[in-house]
Amino acid sequence: MKLPISQLSQFIIRQSNKKAFLSIRCLSTQEATERRHHLFTLEKKRQLELVGRIEKIEVKYKGLPQECTLVMNKDISTPYDCAKHLGEWHMESSALALLDSSVHWDMHRPLSESCTLEFQTFNIAEPQQVNKAFWRTCSLVLGACASVAFKDNVTVKLHSFPGPDIRSGSFIYDVDLPTLPDWQPTQQELHTLSAEYVKLTRRNDLIERLEVGEALALEMFSDNEHKTKQIPDIAKANGKVTLYRVGNHVDISKGPLISSTGQIGKVTVSSVHKLLGSSESDVKQLYRFQGVALPTGAILNHFAFSILTDRAKKLVRLYKLLL
Template structure:
């Protein structure tokens, strides 16, 4: 059974058809979610009031600097702009006061020490996790629009990033029984993910109340079930990320722009043995490289082979609430 709306033999024609259908259906829900997100973003910005200055002690190349920035307005990305184009383009994630990972587009709340981490640092473990998490987030965006209208689809969750597992993951509920993707279907998914990243979309970040989060995800029973547990571990706030029209829940941080993701392969989709009602859960798995890192075809092929194996992350089930681990900052070195 061919479940995808895009079939490799008729790729160009099917992509156009898919785009028209997508604009009529899924985009209606995304439009609603985006309107809520943008309104809340505007409300938070306007509630700041009088602008206060903070000192950000930047440590790194090309030189250490003390930057005078705006409290709850200026972001690490704004700081990177002051340090030159090279620093701005290569920065992946910020490290505040030597202990807290911070999304590049998230406003800084107070004076602090700031480091900007990138892919070439001597110990890139934290950067790699940020990259892996971002790939899962974008995989969810692509899968959301990949199937026919007749296929029920509901994003469930993606596990905390584990680079050693060999693949980034998104678990999705589908109204299919025993679907196994063909090589052509996996290739199309990979192409769609590449196209998404090539739009060079900034990945935005916003902390919202549980009420806002419930409203945004009211049509996704899995997300709404996860929200209370997430809020309990995040000061009653839900952290949302947005790229283009896609919005999802994650503690973050993410990479600042989709253009940092280069070579991509959606390597496998595996039906999981889960007891969640409503349809089977399928684990979408992929592998990718940052756009700044090159690898020969043979070596990348080995990564693809490994990414086809079932990722050992916990299988979603009715026993316990599945969402991305919210203790990442406390376990940064893990």
């Protein structure tokens, strides 16, 4: 019995979509990373083209060397662009921007309206929000590190990382390694992970932010079942998902994050724990990667940093994962 033409066409389309979906699910970690990077680039370009006619906004800078008013481009210029007018020190040392004395803003996020602008460094009087952005960024980069550290035949699926809690003693990323059910990393493997992390920080990549719709986010992470489960809940508020790109690595985070990976100084991946019989996850091969870091310019002797490293080796238990 032959199918009618209309039903046959629908069957072919369904089969084609199924094959495309299966091919995406079978991408290597590197191929999936490059695919997300490519889609991020296309969407960023598309959003920039939607700006259309350029409007001017006034940004009133508050701080040293002197206060001034900058005329910038609405939805195009970023706090980092403002910092370029003030000098190299502001570009390198500013981790976050503070708008209208109340809103913490990514350095590479376009400004949408006239505002007052202050730059926040790691040594300001009240660094709580900067520290949280630093910790959150360290987790995101740890995910990037895990994605590139393993051989091509090892599947790496990033799961999630918790909201920053400096009291825990370490930043965290939970990673699914389905082909390594009983991995117990050696000290040498931890050194290798730390070396990969340092390599990423020394590239001094700017950390780009982009908001995308739920459908595009699902397409970008269609190779990762953990992310696709999380995205609908993340998009519930306004239908948007906030993404960040470090080099060619794209991940989900509510932000804000610091300006660049070059602002991460001394760092080590201290431990990797397999989550056994935990209520935190139903994934069998879920590993908790943990590390500790200092901002660039922070001075701490080897002995003191070793104490922080030892503390960061202890398994951090969480009750809820927040991006």
